[in-house]
Amino acid sequence: MNEPASSDSPARRIGSWTLIAAAVAVAVASFGYVGGWLAPHRLTPEKLVDQLQDNAGTFAGYRRNHAKGVCVTGYFDSNGQAQAYSAAQVFAAGRTPVVGRFAIPGGNPYAPDSSVPIRSMALRFTQANGQQWRTGMNSMPVFPVATPQAFYAQLQAQQPDPATGKPDPAKIAAFFAAHPETAAFRTWAKTARPSASFATESYWSLNAFVFVDANSKHQPVRWRMTPEASDADNNTSKADDTDYLANDLTERLTRGSLRWHLQVTLANPSDPTNDATxxxxxxxRMIDAGTLVLEQTEPQDSGPCRDINYDPLVLPAGIVASDDPLLPARSAAYADSYLRRTSEEAHLPGTAAIHPQPETK
Incomplete structure (x- = not known):
């Protein structure tokens, strides 16, 4: 009989790396980060999106990340509490219409919902003055890495080996060893499990932003959406259902609207704004800025979220980007992915020949 592996054996360590890598790969696929300002021979949006395709495959007409998702619509009901920190019209007391999208990370639009432990929420707020606020959030409190270069290196380490169809655990372990900043995310990933519903998740901005008030005073912030629903509300069967998240959302909305509270955290001067890890x-200090109310869901191929690029740098007056290097990187890659998928859609049967270009601020 073979002697059982010890708790610290190489086999056990490789197995642990593999489990952690599976969750980390989800987060890696959850953002398309690359700095458009980087030298072309080092890193470009095209190069990074190509790597995402190498890792997940290419599905014509779909987002290169968050390919599987659904559209949602509703409104944000501001209570006016954030108006003291931001002059953005969305924070004045009253309602702002919202077009959003729930999704799971990854480039495969046919992936089972249970295959990943992270869910995402993207929102477009359209103010009465025509300005927009777009935000993409994820159901994890930290991002694995802090720079576009590290994100790209992580993608490379997680590219599947052609011989096995799976990432090489040794390459993943080497990446983590070289990037100790991933420790917080890896700790979270060890216990992360796929949830039963989009409606019961909290969603974090991860990146820092800056609120600007009517007197031009700047306040660094992060935010998250916290749900009113709980797992106890979920009575939908998930057995043998690869698309249970969309089905659960539809069923819940037949019983009434779904609500989240926008909770804004105010940074102290010593808090880092350039490190999402x-x-x-x-x-x-945290303030409840109001309530997100979602009332309807539609399929993404025909719904209002289809042609929206949820670029996090589309911001209204009163909100500006922080010094987080992932923000310009993320914006550049989103634009590249958008142009690829809409160009492909124009050539697919039954689709329009012309699609709108990404909207800008």
């Missing part, structure tokens, strides 16, 4: 201390 670090959380801010729990004692930071």
């Amino acid at each position: 670090k959380t801010w201390p729990d004692d930071r």
Whole structure:
């Protein structure tokens, strides 16, 4: 009989790396980060999106990340509490219409919902003055890496081996060893499990932004959406259902609207704004800025979210980007992915020949 592996054996360590890598790969696929300002021979949006396709495959007409998703519509009901920190019209008391999208990370639009432990929420708020606020959030409190270069290196380490169809655990372990900043995310990933519903998740902005008030005072912030629904509300069967998230959402909305509270965390001067791998201390002041109310869901191929590029740098007056290097990188890659998929859609049977270009600020 073979001797069982010890708790710290090479086999056990490789197995642990593989499990962690599966969750990390989801987060890696959840953002398309690359800095458009980087030298072309080092890193470009095209190069990074190509790598995403190498890892997940290419599905014509779909987003290169978050390919599987559904559209949602509703409104944001501001209570006016954030108006003291931001002059953005969305924070004035009253309602702002919202077009959003729930999704799971990855480039495969046919992936089972249970295959990944992370869910995403993207929103477009359209103010009465015509300005927009777009935000993409994920159901994890930190991002694995802090720079576009590290993100690209992580993608390379997780590219499937042609011989096995799976990432090489040794390459993943080497990447983690070279990037200790991934520790917080790896700790979270060890216990992360696929949830039963989009409606019961909290969604974090991950990146920091800056609110600007009517007197031009700047306040660094992060935000998250926290749900009113709980797992106890979920009575939908998930057995043998690869698309249970969309089905659950539809069923819940037949019983009434779904609500989240927009909770804004105000940074202290010492809190880092350029590192998405670090959380801010729990004692930071938090304000409830209002309630997101979602009333309807539609398929993404025909719904209102289909042609929206949820670029996080589309911001209204009163919100500006922080110094987080992932933000311009993320914007550049989103634009590249958008142009690829809409160009492909124009050549697919039954689709329009012309699609709108990405909207800008």
